[in-house]
Amino acid sequence: xxxxxxxxxxxxxxLTRLFPPTLVAARMPRIGEWSPVPSLKDRDRWQAIxxxxxxxxxxxxxxxxxxxxxxxxxxxxxxxxxxxxxxxYQDRVFARRARLARAVLAAAVSPGTETSQGAFIDEVMDxxxxxxxxxxxxxxxxxxxxxxxxxxxxxxxxxxxLDLGASGIAVLLALTDAIAGDELDRLDPLVxxxxxxxxxxxxxxxxxxxxxxxxxDGSTAKLNNWNPWxxxxxxxxxxxxxxxxxxxxxxxxxxxxxxxNYLRAHPRDGGCDEGPHYWWRAGASLFExxxxxxxxxxxxxxxxxxxxxxxMARYPVATWIGDGWAVNFADGPARPRExxxxxxxxxxxxxxxPEVSAHARALREDTGDGxxxxxxxxxxxxxxxxxxxxxxxxxxxxxFPLPARSWLPDTQVLVARTRAASERGLxxxxxxxxxxxSHNHNDVGTFIIxxxxxxxxxxxxxxxxxxxxxxxxxxxxxxxxxxYHNVPVVNGLGQRPGPGFRASSVTAHSTAxxxxxxxxxxxxxxxxxxxxxxxxxxxxxxxxxxxxxIEDAWQLRSPSSxxxxxxxxxxxxxxxxxxRATVRPRNxxxxxxxxxxxxxxxxxxxxxxxxxxxxxxxxxxxxxxxLTARHATPRGSHTLTARxxxxx
Numbered sequence: 001x002x003x004x005x006x007x008x009x010x011x012x013x014x015l016t017r018l019f020p021p022t023l024v025a026a027r028m029p030r031i032g033e034w035s036p037v038p039s040l041k042d043r044d045r046w047q048a049i050x051x052x053x054x055x056x057x058x059x060x061x062x063x064x065x066x067x068x069x070x071x072x073x074x075x076x077x078x079x080x081x082x083x084x085x086x087x088x089y090q091d092r093v094f095a096r097r098a099r100l101a102r103a104v105l106a107a108a109v110s111p112g113t114e115t116s117q118g119a120f121i122d123e124v125m126d127x128x129x130x131x132x133x134x135x136x137x138x139x140x141x142x143x144x145x146x147x148x149x150x151x152x153x154x155x156x157x158x159x160x161x162l163d164l165g166a167s168g169i170a171v172l173l174a175l176t177d178a179i180a181g182d183e184l185d186r187l188d189p190l191v192x193x194x195x196x197x198x199x200x201x202x203x204x205x206x207x208x209x210x211x212x213x214x215x216x217d218g219s220t221a222k223l224n225n226w227n228p229w230x231x232x233x234x235x236x237x238x239x240x241x242x243x244x245x246x247x248x249x250x251x252x253x254x255x256x257x258x259x260x261n262y263l264r265a266h267p268r269d270g271g272c273d274e275g276p277h278y279w280w281r282a283g284a285s286l287f288e289x290x291x292x293x294x295x296x297x298x299x300x301x302x303x304x305x306x307x308x309x310x311x312m313a314r315y316p317v318a319t320w321i322g323d324g325w326a327v328n329f330a331d332g333p334a335r336p337r338e339x340x341x342x343x344x345x346x347x348x349x350x351x352x353x354p355e356v357s358a359h360a361r362a363l364r365e366d367t368g369d370g371x372x373x374x375x376x377x378x379x380x381x382x383x384x385x386x387x388x389x390x391x392x393x394x395x396x397x398x399x400f401p402l403p404a405r406s407w408l409p410d411t412q413v414l415v416a417r418t419r420a421a422s423e424r425g426l427x428x429x430x431x432x433x434x435x436x437x438s439h440n441h442n443d444v445g446t447f448i449i450x451x452x453x454x455x456x457x458x459x460x461x462x463x464x465x466x467x468x469x470x471x472x473x474x475x476x477x478x479x480x481x482x483x484y485h486n487v488p489v490v491n492g493l494g495q496r497p498g499p500g501f502r503a504s505s506v507t508a509h510s511t512a513x514x515x516x517x518x519x520x521x522x523x524x525x526x527x528x529x530x531x532x533x534x535x536x537x538x539x540x541x542x543x544x545x546x547x548x549x550i551e552d553a554w555q556l557r558s559p560s561s562x563x564x565x566x567x568x569x570x571x572x573x574x575x576x577x578x579x580r581a582t583v584r585p586r587n588x589x590x591x592x593x594x595x596x597x598x599x600x601x602x603x604x605x606x607x608x609x610x611x612x613x614x615x616x617x618x619x620x621x622x623x624x625x626x627l628t629a630r631h632a633t634p635r636g637s638h639t640l641t642a643r644x645x646x647x648x
Contacts, residue, residue, distance in 0.1 A: 034239060046109050053387060170234070430446070567640075590647070
């Protein structure tokens with residue numbers, strides 16, 4: 001491996017050519033002729049679901065019967081505009097969505113008698129009516145009126161914003177329609193008519209008629225997971241609820257163009273610059289779009305064999321550390337909360353990549369992520385996909401593929417472990433990149449070191465999302481700054497955000513004994529840092545003396561007043577004499593860090609953590625090890641070395 005070059009032969013697929021309007025119009029089934037899920041009438045399909053899962057569905061849904069639905073007062077929506085809190089409102093939205101979804105499932109898997117099903121059908125009707133009576137389906141942090149020059153407190157129902165919240169409710173209602181719509185008609189046909197009208201008015205018609213959706217084409221916002229995520233929900237919603245044949249065709253054609261916009265901007269190596277956590281709503285959602293589209297039209301046009309589509313499937317394999325940990329550059333936790341192993345299994349199956357499907361099978365066992373278990377909002381679509389996939393449910397467990405190395409030349413991320421297919425030993429992940437990535441952190445040249453799957457030199461990730469996370473105060477948040485990543489501070493200055501602040505001279509090399517990435521970090525710093533160059537090599541060395549090495553060689557335009565190397569640490573950190581520090585997690589092997597004590601002094605800082613987004617991953621604190629140059633000379637070099645330590 002030696003590569004500043006781009007991934008070969010992986011230009012984006014031209015979806016609008018593979019699925020032209022004439023093909024879409026000719027093959028588009030009429031409403032009611034296609035569904036990815038069975039209706040309530042198909043008792044055999046529903047009763048074939050595992051008995052334990054059916055019992056759990058019924059138990060969970062029964063617990064809500066007769067209770068009031070969570071309310072959504074205007075003052076709760078307004079909190080985002082007033083104090084930046086978005087969770088209070090969203091948590092209640094998620095609770096309402098989950099309650100309806102579980103009621104739909106319970107109606108489907110109930111024994112089928114009028115008595116057993118009736119209570120759940122009424123609950124479904126109540127849920128549909130409650131969601132249709134909501135003033136807006138947008139989340140407060142996304143509403144155009146709140147974010148725009150009007151600076152409103154509340155959403156305008158006459159001009160709905162199409163965001164993740166709106167598309168999420170639309171697809172929930174669409175699946176409810178497909179599964180329980182006939183039973184709702186027996187109660188009162190008005191329920192289904194209103195469901196379809198609200199979906200059309202709030203979601204499908206705005207998407208078709210308005211052009212201010214920056215997530216669609218990158219015109220006003222960076223193309224990221226919003227594009228495939230929203231499109232995956234729009235596509236299924238269109239297929240299940242849009243009654244006009246002409247509108248169905250127009251919607252699908254517009255969705256295809258939107259997805260093509262996303263793929264055109266996507267790295268050809270299949271990497272996701274938003275990190276592994278967001279891949280599950282980026283690459284995974286793109287697959288959902290293609291899976292729905294090809295089923296709906298009855299042809300795949302060879303799209304699953306395209307190099308980029310295949311490469312995107314491999315990203316979770318490339319960035320997996322083990323034991324629930326993943327390489328978490330950019331926003332997102334080091335332990336991804338929302339995974340969908342059944343979806344990844346199908347992705348591997350459709351692209352004929354057994355290692356991807358094996359990773360999915362191992363992921364199910366590793367995380368305990370059954371179809372009814374999720375740390376995030378309850379997702380009816382992905383739950384149904386897993387429950388109804390008989391091949392997935394019949395699969396035996398597998399081991400993680402755990403490749404020895406993965407190099408993504410466009411994303412500029414290297415992940416290497418000391419031995420393939422083994423969680424034992426060192427893993428090193430490093431990135432070059434730039435500081436204008438989606439969900440960006442100022443982290444050009446940072447790295448992660450794990451021992452036996454446990455990250456010890458870390459990327460902290462991101463805290464609970466608030467208003468400041470996505471406005472001009474983003475880089476006032478400590479975890480976004482380079483000072484709290486594993487990169488240098490020069491003349492008291494860290495890196496800056498923006499597309500011009502990037503690595504240069506990026507190369508990667510591999511042999512049987514070593515994997516390494518080299519890049520110049522100097523362009524990521526402001527001119528005041530006086531950096532001519534800062535060449536960093538992050539290397540993994542295999543063999544009898546397995547170790548990680550971080551080689552730095554710098555040249556400044558003038559003498560430096562301060563030069564320091566920062567390392568963010570998880571575990572008990574102890575600084576020893578003679579240029580050594582140990583990092584020890586509880587009851588596990590640790591890490592020995594060594595440096596030149598004549599060139600650098602060391603001190604440790606404790607960073608208390610109170611935000612649940614951090615404490616759920618790292619506990620009550622992490623540490624920052626600061627190595628400060630004793631003499632900040634204009635030219636210099638240094639090597640930091642990391643080796644595994646046996647457990648105490």
